[in-house]
Amino acid sequence: VDVSGAANLIVRGVRLPLWGEKGLERGSIAVVGGRVARLGEDRDVMDLRRPETKVIEMDGGTLLPGFLETHAHLGWLGETLVQIEMRGCRSASEAAGKCRDVPLPPSGWLIANGWDQTLFEGQQFPHARELDAVCGRVPVICYRVDGHAAWVSSAALALARIDDKTPDPAGGRILRDEAGRATGVLIDHAMELVRRLIPEPSVGERKSHAKAVMKLCLAHGITGFTDAGTDEAMAAAVDELAAHGEIPIRLDLMPLGMRREFVAARLRQGPLFWSRGGRVAMRLVKYFLDGALGSRGAALSEAYADEPSQRGLLLMSRDDWFGAAEEAVRAGFGVAVHAIGDASVTLALDGFEHVERQMGHHGRMLRVEHAQLASDVDLDRMARLGVIPAMQPIHCAEDRAWVERRLGAGRASLAFRWRSIRERGMFPAFGSDAAVSPLNPLLGIVAAETRALPGETGWTMSEALTRREAIEGYTSWAARAMGGHGLFGALEEGESADFVVWDRDLLSVETGELVKAKPQAVFIEGLWIHG
Ligand SMILES: [Zn+2]
Numbered sequence: 001v002d003v004s005g006a007a008n009l010i011v012r013g014v015r016l017p018l019w020g021e022k023g024l025e026r027g028s029i030a031v032v033g034g035r036v037a038r039l040g041e042d043r044d045v046m047d048l049r050r051p052e053t054k055v056i057e058m059d060g061g062t063l064l065p066g067f068l069e070t071h072a073h074l075g076w077l078g079e080t081l082v083q084i085e086m087r088g089c090r091s092a093s094e095a096a097g098k099c100r101d102v103p104l105p106p107s108g109w110l111i112a113n114g115w116d117q118t119l120f121e122g123q124q125f126p127h128a129r130e131l132d133a134v135c136g137r138v139p140v141i142c143y144r145v146d147g148h149a150a151w152v153s154s155a156a157l158a159l160a161r162i163d164d165k166t167p168d169p170a171g172g173r174i175l176r177d178e179a180g181r182a183t184g185v186l187i188d189h190a191m192e193l194v195r196r197l198i199p200e201p202s203v204g205e206r207k208s209h210a211k212a213v214m215k216l217c218l219a220h221g222i223t224g225f226t227d228a229g230t231d232e233a234m235a236a237a238v239d240e241l242a243a244h245g246e247i248p249i250r251l252d253l254m255p256l257g258m259r260r261e262f263v264a265a266r267l268r269q270g271p272l273f274w275s276r277g278g279r280v281a282m283r284l285v286k287y288f289l290d291g292a293l294g295s296r297g298a299a300l301s302e303a304y305a306d307e308p309s310q311r312g313l314l315l316m317s318r319d320d321w322f323g324a325a326e327e328a329v330r331a332g333f334g335v336a337v338h339a340i341g342d343a344s345v346t347l348a349l350d351g352f353e354h355v356e357r358q359m360g361h362h363g364r365m366l367r368v369e370h371a372q373l374a375s376d377v378d379l380d381r382m383a384r385l386g387v388i389p390a391m392q393p394i395h396c397a398e399d400r401a402w403v404e405r406r407l408g409a410g411r412a413s414l415a416f417r418w419r420s421i422r423e424r425g426m427f428p429a430f431g432s433d434a435a436v437s438p439l440n441p442l443l444g445i446v447a448a449e450t451r452a453l454p455g456e457t458g459w460t461m462s463e464a465l466t467r468r469e470a471i472e473g474y475t476s477w478a479a480r481a482m483g484g485h486g487l488f489g490a491l492e493e494g495e496s497a498d499f500v501v502w503d504r505d506l507l508s509v510e511t512g513e514l515v516k517a518k519p520q521a522v523f524i525e526g527l528w529i530h531g
Pocket of ligand 1: 071072073228433
């Protein structure tokens with residue numbers, strides 16, 4: 001950064017806990033042309049002050065790089081933010097009442113989330129007639145809090161042609177009254193009978209989803225977000241928003257591998273590396289090799305301890321995966337692959353080795369998403385191949401209750417191995433997987449440090465990280481995984497001035513205080529855009 005001219009902005013009077021080894025009690029940052037010109041002692045930074053420099057006196061906040069979310073779902077999280085919220089309702093009629101006077105979206109369907117009949121008096125499942133009383137002939141679908149049941153209106157039942165004679169589909173159940181009539185509650189796979197009728201979100205809806213998520217990001221001090229599975233409509237929505245200057249944060253889009261035509265088109269166009277004014281990237285294609293441990297869908301090398309007939313399921317054949325990875329890299333893209341169980345982590349790395357054999361050193365980014373269970377041998381291979389593990393500390397905390405049952409004690413010690421990953425010189429990149437888990441990075445930082453939710457005790461503490469490392473996982477290490485190393489995420493001189501002033505010192509407060517922290521001001525490229 002050329003500092004011969006004036007600084008555009010100086011923010012002073014802030015704690016700089018990541019400065020040097022020990023941090024700085026009171027310091028400043030100077031911004032020139034949207035980039036960090038100097039960070040450090042007040043007097044050194046104030047040397048860059050000229051009459052035209054805007055000086056903001058913060059008096060006591062703590063300045064950190066903006067948090068970066070390296071794996072979450074822009075469309076899905078956005079949907080939950082704009083859809084009807086039924087969480088906490090105490091009766092079916094109260095829940096149905098949430099749909100009253102809600103304008104009908106272009107899809108023609110009202111969609112709600114979060115009801116839980118265990119909170120209702122008598123704990124009875126709700127009935128279609130309660131929705132009909134509020135919504136009349138509008139098709140409505142309301143997902144249970146766990147996503148494993150749907151409560152629908154009579155109009156939705158009729159559109160799906162569900163009546164007394166409709167058999168329960170495999171893996172699902174249609175709840176019925178004494179007379180055998182469908183009540184409007186559909187369990188597991190029976191939900192598909194209705195869900196398949198709902199049109200995919202339009203570009204316009206995707207725009208509102210993206211905007212809702214970006215707003216939530218700023219409230220959590222997040223200045224960059226990776227969408228771990230972008231569809232056509234979302235890509236088009238982000239294009240339109242970017243054209244109108246409506247992308248306040250950095251968005252890293254990963255096209256969904258199973259959308260074959262979309263991916264083929266993007267591969268022909270080539271990758272985007274932080275273009276559109278530095279706000280948008282599309283550099284990696286996202287593939288899925290398995291499911292999750294909770295539902296025993298993660299592919300394991302040995303059977304589940306609590307269900308010996310199950311080893312999970314691989315979702316791609318070896319040949320298909322090798323071919324897909326190679327095709328993406330040949331087109332100049334990197335690859336991000338969802339692999340949770342140890343068998344799928346092994347397969348993921350086999351694929352990356354295949355690409356290396358075919359192409360030699362290609363320099364494209366390779367990421368394993370989640371990497372929840374990995375052997376020493378595979379961690380060594382990951383390090384040798386330069387693979388970035390993109391991990392979600394909150395899953396480690398949330399899964400604590402049952403992970404040992406699923407895996408047995410011995411294997412459970414090979415789960416969420418952040419310390420082992422650091423010891424091999426790799427930088428785990430953190431995120432939340434929202435809407436699976438809450439977006440809030442502070443919960444992830446607590447989980448990375450304590451391997452527990454706030455107020456609980458953790459497990460396999462030998463794999464825990466320090467507070468500082470946990471914060472790096474959401475800032476400078478995350479920037480590497482987003483292709484932003486040297487561009488943003490660390491507040492090195494010359495990097496984009498994306499930073500947050502917090503109301504308390506995230507490095508030193510205890511975890512109970514940490515989760516109460518609020519961003520006082522969020523700056524991106526040196527512009528105060530939130531708080
Ligand atoms: Zn995900």
